[in-house]
Amino acid sequence: MKREEDEISLLQVAQFCLANWCLLLSGCALFGALGLAWSLSMPDVFSAKTQLLIAEPIGAKGGAALLQSDPVLKQAVEKFGLAVRYKRDSESEAKLALLNGHLKVNVVKDQPLEIMVTDPDPAMAARIANYLADLCRQQILGAHITEQGRKLYVLQGRLTTSRERLKQAEKEVRADIQSGRLKLDSTAVQMVSGFASLEGMLAAGDTNNLDSALMQIKMELAKASGEVMVLPPDLFTEVRDLYYHRALTQELARQVQQAELVASQDVQVLVEATPPLMKSSPKRSLIVAMASLIGLAISTLLALVLQWRRSGRLVLSAEK
Structure with missing residues (x-):
């Protein structure tokens, strides 16, 4: 029984479509044409x-x-x-x-x-x-909000401070040399700079080059061979600060350069944008299809209303 009802329903649908095919086709074609015209007016994106x-x-x-x-x-x-x-x-x-x-x-x-x-x-x-x-x-x-960025920020701050102190030390030593208070031979300069450079590397946290630095200092001590070099404590401190901050600044600059390279890896461009060859919108075929479906739905509703009105007139005529 149910199968017969389904067959009757399908038959009624087919009869409805045959009876109103002109209206249904016209509505579908009209809205499809409107959708096509609208899509063609849209620029490619x-x-x-x-x-x-x-x-x-x-x-x-x-x-x-x-x-x-x-x-x-x-x-x-x-x-x-x-x-x-x-x-x-x-x-x-x-x-x-x-x-x-x-x-x-x-x-x-x-x-x-x-x-x-x-x-x-x-x-x-x-x-x-x-x-x-x-x-x-x-x-x-x-x-500087990533982990490596924070490390870089700290190193940059230390480097800025060290450069300022280096400039001050250079200024003081230059003034003493020009006034004649400070006179150093090459051996004294090499010894002071060697020890100060070693301090600078230790202060910067560099332990990779300690062996070579110590070896260089031993060589300079051997060259001195017992020579006595008398230097007032204040002048010795000035010279020591000069070479200390120079070594510290050089080492911190090297560490900052390495830290910048590491920190730059925290944000990487994996795929760079290139001009696309194909448009992404509008999808004109989809717009036309959707417009045609809307036209079909509206024309179907209109056909149902017309059929209902015709059925109502037939009922009234039969009653009369």
Whole structure:
């Protein structure tokens, strides 16, 4: 019995479609044509993608928050003149247009941060994406908030202090030499500089070159061969400070250079954005298909209303 009812229902559907095929086809074709015209009026849009690998404790989530912050968006708007490009009256509106309509940031746990920028110009989309990625990288590295970044910040502070003290020591020694108070032969200079350099390396935490430094000092002591060099304590301290801070500054500069290389690995651009060859939108075939389905649904509803009205007239005629 149920099977017969299903067959009757299918038969009724087929009869309905045959009776109203002209209306259904017309509605589908009309809306499909409107969808096609609308899609053709839409400009092609291209999407450029780049990926950033960000170390903890920042991670992809922190990088995404930084990218969508007001200062970063403002710099991008000013850099590329997006207020004019997006036809907005102010930079604030341009920032909102970039954030809501042209920038997409994908955050997946334990995955690189994906930055996607859309624009009618594929080259511009790639430029904006790369700029935002580089800006985000520089902001994170400049803030020294990763583990290696904090180590670099400490080393940079020590290097700045050591350079200032070195300048002061050079100034004092130069003044004493010019006044004639300080006179050193080459042997004395080498001995003082050797011991001071050893102190500087120890203060900088470098233990890799201690053996060679000690060997050099032993050689200088052997050259002195018992010569007595009398130097007032205050002048000796000045010379010692000069070579101490010189060695310390050189060693800290080397450590800072190494730390910068290590810290730069905390935020890496894995994939640089390139101008896309294929557009990402509009998907015209999908728009036409959806418009045709909408037209079919509307024409079906209209056909049902017309059929219901015809059925109502037939009932009234039969009653009369």
